[in-house]
Amino acid sequence: DQQVKQNSPSLSVQEGRISILNCDYTNSMFDYFLWYKKYPAEGPTFLISISSIKDKNEDGRFTVFLNKSAKHLSLHIVPSQPGDSAVYFCAASGVSDDKIIFGKGTRLHILP
């Protein structure tokens, strides 16, 4: 049973527009959420995170929103750039275990 769900395997966005990647989770014990970015033949690299005590965290062009009641988080990238084309993983961890649970990933294509 998937505890972290990314329901869109892929997403195409025009360069300069906003990219919104969505993620849902089922485990209410998760209290820390992360987004990772992955290029081909490399491991995922950390992008941005959010603690459950917050509902928004911003870092440059990247903003993560957390809606705990809906068990939903999203990553906004604005403006989208060609180098943002990659696979994005949503991940979560809980208080009792720092092991991270990953979603299946969303492949983002930034169109020229």
Added chain:
Amino acid sequence: NAGVTQTPKFQVLKTGQSMTLQCAQDMNHEYMSWYRQDPGMGLRLIHYSVGAGITDQGEVPNGYNVSRSTTEDFPLRLLSAAPSQTSVYFCASVDKEGYTFGSGTRLTVV
């Protein structure tokens, strides 16, 4: 349930010991990979395989061997464990719908 099964979940090794981390998937995925997760370093790719009989090195392959004799299994071998290999290891298999990660193996080398 279909998915990726990693064993063991926890392991403590002494320096110099060898061991194999097991990874099996029942989804008939061709692409499988091994990562290690270290604080502040994301997931680093160790080795990957695009199908039975085919393996290749990732970003941090030293000290690890892999083989892919079947589509289902992709074991990771530590030849002579070192404290620097203390980490959490994730196996993943991939198809067009995305990545499926195993639950991870926490390895401590003392």
